[in-house]
Amino acid sequence: MDATSNSETPQDTLYDEIDTFFESAPPLKDGPDISRKLKEFIERNSQSTGKGASRVVCVTSGGTTVPLEKRCVRYIDNFSSGHRGAASTEYFLKAGYSVIFLSRRGTCQPFCRSLPEDPLLECFEVSKELNVRVCQPHSEAVRTAIGEHCAAVKGGLLLKLPFTTIFEYLQILHLIAMSMKNLGTHAMFYLAAAVSDFYVPWKSMVEHKIQSSSGPLDMRLVQVPKMLSVLRKDWAPVAFCISFKLETDSKILLEKAEIALKKYNMHAVVANELLTRKEVVIVVTSSEKISVHRDKTEASADVESPLIKLLVEKHSSYIEHLDS
Numbered sequence: 001m002d003a004t005s006n007s008e009t010p011q012d013t014l015y016d017e018i019d020t021f022f023e024s025a026p027p028l029k030d031g032p033d034i035s036r037k038l039k040e041f042i043e044r045n046s047q048s049t050g051k052g053a054s055r056v057v058c059v060t061s062g063g064t065t066v067p068l069e070k071r072c073v074r075y076i077d078n079f080s081s082g083h084r085g086a087a088s089t090e091y092f093l094k095a096g097y098s099v100i101f102l103s104r105r106g107t108c109q110p111f112c113r114s115l116p117e118d119p120l121l122e123c124f125e126v127s128k129e130l131n132v133r134v135c136q137p138h139s140e141a142v143r144t145a146i147g148e149h150c151a152a153v154k155g156g157l158l159l160k161l162p163f164t165t166i167f168e169y170l171q172i173l174h175l176i177a178m179s180m181k182n183l184g185t186h187a188m189f190y191l192a193a194a195v196s197d198f199y200v201p202w203k204s205m206v207e208h209k210i211q212s213s214s215g216p217l218d219m220r221l222v223q224v225p226k227m228l229s230v231l232r233k234d235w236a237p238v239a240f241c242i243s244f245k246l247e248t249d250s251k252i253l254l255e256k257a258e259i260a261l262k263k264y265n266m267h268a269v270v271a272n273e274l275l276t277r278k279e280v281v282i283v284v285t286s287s288e289k290i291s292v293h294r295d296k297t298e299a300s301a302d303v304e305s306p307l308i309k310l311l312v313e314k315h316s317s318y319i320e321h322l323d324s
């Protein structure tokens, strides 16, 4: 496999690459439906104005896929269980935010973390009279999960939008950013999704399943334009933006996070290492680097609890500073 590099892409070339990406992407199947849901959600959550105005965060979660064929049999995937995004969504809701949860189909969902891997088959049993009931050991977890999920969705505080491919992800992210534009400083982007760096443009993608009888696979992948700079500059210029930096080599992690902070003009970059990502993250801003740890004295504690607390404080200072 081969990839073209655009690490020093001039601004005009970046905009050309973004145009090419969107023009060549297959249209979203349910685009009008997503736009309608977003419009209703933002209208419901932007009633008040001024300092007490409601805050809305877009949480992205899970990995994007890159199809290799239009009638897709094979694809390249990006690692992410979706745990970070799902847990963070719960804490944002607790902190009073409304959440647009843009997540990869099939990955971890908010309020499901304490359920077993196959909740339907493991949490329920059927009696002789064919009544379905919750198995005793899981009854508390099921009641809490369903109760909190229903309250958030029916209360209009949580909007869940699924994606699978890089094409869907970036098109929906664009729609979300456009819909949140009027929220000004009260909007936040928390970009925890693991986004593909390379893709096969739709135009040059083969229609049918690639045949293994044709011999070794030799294909050229194009670099996915980094949408972070255009999100900050054009899509949502006053929103509070947090991106993530994942590395497997701790020696380069902070340096890479600092580069991303400056290059994409983020308000904060959350740096994490693959093996320790559930224990510790480092929040990098222009003035400080703060290590955030999971509370090890509590078995069920997670790192997202102190992380979201810190980011909510930073968002409050940002609103205070810009709106005063």
Ligand code: PMT
Binding pocket: 062, 079, 080, 081, 082, 083, 084, 085, 191, 192, 193, 194, 195, 196, 197, 224, 225, 226, 227, 228, 242, 243, 244, 245, 246, 272, 274, 277
């Ligand atoms: O889901 P879990 O298993 O709980 O794991 C959580 C996590 C490790 C996936 C998460 O904490 C995390 O680090 N997510 C970002 C991983 C990643 O893709 O890092 P990156 O260095 O490739 O990208 C950095 C940022 O650029 C990301 O915020 C991404 O949204 C953005 N990006 C990346 C590629 C691209 N073409 N465009 C982008 O905008």
